[in-house]
Amino acid sequence: MNLKNFRFDVDAEGVALATWDMPDRSMNVITVGVMDDLDAIVDRVAGDAAIKGCVVTSGKDSFSGGADLTMLEGLGRELGKMSKTEGPEKAMKAFFDGSRRLSQIYRKLEKSGKPWAAAINGTCLGGAFELALACHYRVLADHDKARVGLPEIKIGLFPGAGGTQRVARLMPTGDALQMLFKGDQLRPRAAKSANLVHEIAPAGEVVAKAKAWIMGGGKGVAPWDMEGFKTPSGKVFSGAGMMIWPAANAIYRRETSDNYPAAKAILHAVYEGLQLPMDLALEVESRWFAKILRSKEAAAMIRSLFVSMGELNKGARRPANVPPSTLKKVGVLGAGFMGAGIAYVSALAGLEVVLIDRDQESADRGKAYSEKLMTGQIAKGRAKTADREALLARITATPDYAALAGCDLVVEAVFEDRAVKAEATKKAEAVIGKDAIFASNTSTLPISSLAEASRDATNFIGIHFFSPVEKMMLVEIIMGAKTGDRALAVALDFVRAIKKTPIVVNDTRGFYANRCVGNYIKEGHLMFMEGVPAAMIENAAKMAGMPVGPLSLTDEVAVDLAWKVLQATKKDLGPASVDPAQETLLDELVNKQGRLGRKNGKGFYDYPEKGQKSLWQGLAALQPKKLDPDALDVKELKDRLLFVQALEAARTMEEGVVTDPREADVGSILGFGFAPYSGGTLSFIDFMGAKAFVARADELEKTHGARFAAPKLLREMAEKGETFYGRFGAGAKKAA
Amino acid sequence: MADAFIYDAVRTPRGRGKPDGALHQVSTLGLATTALGAIRDRNRLDTKLVDDVVLGCVDPVGEAGGDIARAAALASGYGQTVPGIQINRFCASGLDAVNFASAQVMSGQQDMAIGGGVESMSRVGIGASGGAWPVDPAIAIPAYFMPQGVSADLIATKYGFSRDEVDAYAVESQKRAAAAWADGRFAKSVVPVRDPNGIVLLDRDEHMRPSTDMQSLASLKPSFTMMGEQGGFDAVAIQAHPDVERVIHVHHAGNSSGIVDGASAVLIGNKGAGEKAGLKPRARVRAFANIGSEPAMMLTGPVDVTKKVLARAGMSISDIDVFEVNEAFAAVVLRFMQAFDVDPAKVTPR
The missing domain is CATH 3.40.50.720 (NAD(P)-binding Rossmann-like Domain)
Structure with missing residues (x-):
């Protein structure tokens, strides 16, 4: 074997030790090379009669953080290329095969007939933890910083190398779904009590313990491959299943407003998988994984929440000519x-x-x-x-x-x-x-x-x-x-x-941020004055993916502050710069009703000392007219609330206030919670396509006025078929 | 098009659908044969004239499975040429069985048919047949699946029915049922269920609570709060109807329909078939309709389908003297009356 990322030794007793230790990297990640190595190791262990079993561990402080996301992005690029040359059907099949390779290697390991034990010496996440889950025995180092888990959901993916199926066969369905939904990272003791690892041991002893399990006669058969295996929660169609699944579907909607396809794919994969034997269950999981891997949500979230955020945190915008300062x-x-x-x-x-x-x-x-x-x-x-x-x-x-x-x-x-x-x-x-x-x-x-x-x-x-x-x-x-x-x-x-x-x-x-937020809040106020029920404004905002509705947000920052900002804007930029409807509303709330927001316990909402806040009953009386909620288009309300922000972000790019689309995107998600599934204000436009975005903005402008007018920059991008990342991204600058 | 006449209609009394209910010891088949047997005996019916028996049954599994209608026809001593079919449209199954039987007659393909329904909720259990809708994410999520109780609470919230209003309706409904029984108005349509020796097991509706008053209802806690809040269904309700700030839970055991055991059968035929059997028509089926309503709220279906059937029949709401609206939950009937602004006295009077 010519291994580049692992050391492989077989001891005198015939127990193999595969030590994952990638050269030139401080942390192990799953790459194509790692898959090649693992594939070879599995074949070797399975085929060599002198090998009793195999322990997998890491040569780094941690075990591994999971898959190399750029590898996954590469798969998507291949699909695009091959689609053009070989046709979409063939390309899709190749993409599917490529995207499930890791899952298949893990399954081969699990069914190799030899006992495999994972000696998890430190943090082990994502695809790496899925490797551990495919092993027949798991020993986890008992130290403060060690974490195991499947955090893929946080970047719009889900565990696609057997994670959903193995976790759902180790834990009760409700707990498994919750773990997969939240992407929780568990401490050693929690992992043990959740049945995700078999043993915890001092960090220096995990390899020895894993070997001891193999020498002690550990069997190379997963529980789900044994005759008569029953999942912890029993059958899907059972009394227990009826207690779990309807609520799981509802809670998915509550938590995501159906904006996060990866979370829904977890439900699909587990629901369908639990009704199938393991091999088919893994195949179904792979089918959903391939679908999610192609989703714009995954691409957007990986780019903004992983790649761009990482780059900004590492000082992407720091002038290189200034030596590091040592702040004391x-x-x-x-x-x-x-x-x-x-x-x-x-x-x-x-x-x-x-x-x-x-x-x-x-x-x-x-x-x-x-x-x-x-x-x-x-x-x-x-x-x-x-x-x-x-x-x-x-x-x-x-x-x-x-x-x-x-x-x-x-x-x-x-x-x-x-x-x-x-x-x-x-x-x-x-x-x-x-x-x-x-x-x-x-x-x-x-x-x-x-x-x-x-x-x-x-x-x-x-x-x-x-x-x-x-x-x-x-x-x-x-x-x-x-x-x-x-x-x-x-x-x-x-x-x-x-x-x-x-x-x-x-x-x-x-x-940047307050310009977008200001528009968001204003849109909520204008909807209110048009006669949209207050609850509907708030709910539409949350369904669009915003963390807080615009009326609620007004209360949080204070209604009188919104009033002051509006007055200052008017003073500085003239009366045309403010909307009279918004001014009327804020004037009424602040100056006539004394409703200043959360700070005085009354704004758009009432804030009782005990219990939940609720919309002020007097609100409806402030609306000049009322619209029939059943005749309102919720999609349009959602679009308005997101478009006003995205348009403002585009304007800041046009004006040169923001110069890097990564900053607009990351800033919008971290600063004001802009629909994270979109990847941020500019990714929202890029993934929709400037052309479609401008077309929709034109419609909104026609119905709702000039604040939806697309700036010249966007029209130009729409014409040329450009994206913000293409035009302003790091690559574009180098080319210029 | 042939006329579909109703020649007879019977039902068993409703037994409490719990193990302590009077009909718990009677099988699903036994319930169905009670109804079919009554049709046969009361009309001295030559059962060979019956071209089909259509029975609605929502959970056709176990003893209720495998086409209960054919089994019931045979067990009731109907001619072996009499076929049977079981259908399911949830709460509307029995009603739809009657519509199906009528449709067969009206289309001219059959002369006489029986439509009815059977359910032993105490023995088979609600939800026993499973189903993709609540559990498979592929339908539960896009269709906004909600348990009906939460849907009913959503109706009450959206259309502004307070706890007092739904409770008042429940009190009135109990009053009407008690008065109807006291008045002997079911004497000709409810047939007792008997044991093999002819001993009566049940001869009147068992789930009624005539002593219900506002005070006794006020002490009941809403049944669907936990399901709504912790089960996530309030959020589903709000996303389907974002004009609702929060779902107010008003329904409880006292203003929701009871879970019961029972069976029914309606004898339907064209003019010739009635004459052949020597029977006098008691009513004519003029029109019927089905509709899929907004799936989250679901129970506003009676409003939607009433509009549809009236349009179909070329009638208006004022042409109707009596409405029977499924009292699944108090808010369902209240919404019906609100939507059409009809006189409450006309709606589900018994």
Whole structure:
């Protein structure tokens, strides 16, 4: 055997050890080469009478993270090519065969007649865990960081190498479906009690334990290949099955609004598979896998949530000419909700933090937020008391600007008022070093204008956090007209240190995220004024894949804030820049009804002290007219809510506010939860095709007005058959 | 087109569909033969005249399986030339069996047929025959499958029927049933079920609760809350009808239909067949219709199909004196009355 990714040894007792250890990689992943090697190893073990059985382990710290997603993307490209040369039917058959190769190798292993044991020395996920599941015995290292699981669903795929079938034969159907749906990663003890591994052992002993199982007479037959095997939940058509399946289908819809074909494919594969013997069950699973692998949702989610997010996290936008900065001390100006959150995430990353507010009491209150969050973590078992004390010790809360001395970066999060911000900037810059970077967390004021208060606009930048800071993973970095490369590099290094995902945008009113969100909220308000029932607006939004309905979101950010932003826009850009219907609605809610949102317990919703929020009964009276809900087209409501955002994203590209489609996509999903199945605002357009998108936008414009007008850029792309990634992506830049 | 006349109609009393119900000891076949036997005996019918026996049965498995209609015809001593067929259209099975029998007569292909239905819910059990609809993702998901109780709660929510209103309807329904029995209005249509010695096992509907009042109903907890919330079906309801903010669960055992055991049979024939058998027509089947309604809400079907059948028959709602609407759940009947704005006295009066 000429193995490139495994070491293969047979010991004196005839037990083989296949050690997965890929050269030039820190982590094992499943590639075509790995499949070739595994195939050969299985044949060797099966065919060599001197080999009793085989242990599979890894030569790395972890076992493996699963399949190489670029390999899966390659399969799709092949399909496209072959379709043209050989015809669609033949190409599809070849694609199907290629996409199930891994599953077939695993099945061959399982049926080789020899006992196989997986010695899982560390984290083992996805396709790698499916390899372990195909082995007849699994020993998992009992250490803190080891996780096993099938997280494929998180990027729009599902376990297609036997995972759905083996998990559904090891666990009760309800538990199996839940695990597959959620893509949970289990700790060793949980994996053992879920019946997914047979034994847990100290990391150094997993190979020995696996060998011992083989030497002890472990049988090379999977339970489901034994006569009389019964699945844990019995037959699908049984009393137990009737308790599981109707609810599973309903819960799928509840959790996905039927937007995630991979999750539905899990249901199909398990439902159909449990009624078949294993070989056919695996074949059916493969058929669904091939279908999902071809889905635009999988392609979009893999690209945005795995590839692009990974690239942005690794500093794709960082200027290469600036050496890495070593941030040690960070200043935060303003200890309000945002400032307190920024201080917390900074201290959590090990940075020394100076948290400033106008008096000691206010500064202390901001620091107390960190204490509260850490106490919560301790209660959940995620931190220890000592961690909290250490973190709090890193935060200096004071009204004294002098404490900022030595800060590498200062983040200003004071009141959204130019004068207040200018004063804070000047006071801080009087203390911090010349090279220190000054960042504003403003969400509304243009960075270039705020930079005027700075002694050095090249060191002035926007770092826009989302609320609540500790939960929201996106940070929007805003380049002022004069912001320099070093400021950008330091800002990106900071974001990387606090383990968030950055996007870099150019200066404009609302930057990127808030422009899209503003349109989303406004569309909800306009629907309401047209007479669409409030519940229907909210439900249509959620069915479109948004995490929170536009009315609910208004309440969260505060209705009076929406009113203020609208008034500011009107003042700056003229009365034509706002919609009178929206203005009427917000005026009524804020100024006549005193409904300010969640903060005063009444907005579009009522917020009782106990129990769920519910839409305010008085809402209907604010609608000038009412439409018959049964005559409304829900698809159109959903389209409107997504199109207003995607169109705005396209405009930011046209204006050069956002320059990289990866940032628009990742930013939209992390920043405001834009329908993740779409891959983000621009992938939404790309996968629909610019032509179809523009055609639909034209229809919407005709019915609902100019806010749906497609920008020139999109029309041009539609004409040329271009995509955002084709035109603006990394490849396009190199070509230009 | 031939006329389809109704010459006779009988049913057994309804036994509580539980192991403690009076008809639990009677097989499905026994229930069906009681109804078919009554048709034969009351009319001194030469059963050779019957061209077909159509029986509705929703869960035709086990003792109810394998074409219960033919078995029942034979066991009832009908001529061996009398065929039988079992059909299933869920709750409408028995009614549709009558329509099928009528259609055979109206088409001129048969002269006389029996339509009816049989179900021993206590012995066979609801859902015993399985079925793809609730479980196979390929249909359950796109068709918004929901248990009927949640559908009924959705109807109540969407069309604004409060808990008090559905309960009030239930009280009224119980009152009407009790009054009808007291008045002897079932004397000619309900036949007792007897044991092999002729001893009566049951001669009146067993599931009625004439003492029901608003107070006793108020103490009942909604039956479908957990199914709706934890089973995910409230979300299904909302996605099918996004104008609903949240489903309000109002139905419970006291305002939903009872689960019962029983059988029925309706003798249908053309004019000539009636004359040959020496029978007098009691009614004529004028029109019938079926419709698939929005599958999530499902139980608004009576509204949709009424519109369809009236259009077919060239009639209007005011031409109808009595409506019998399946009291599956109180909201179903309330929605029917709301949709057509008909006098409640005309709807399911017994």
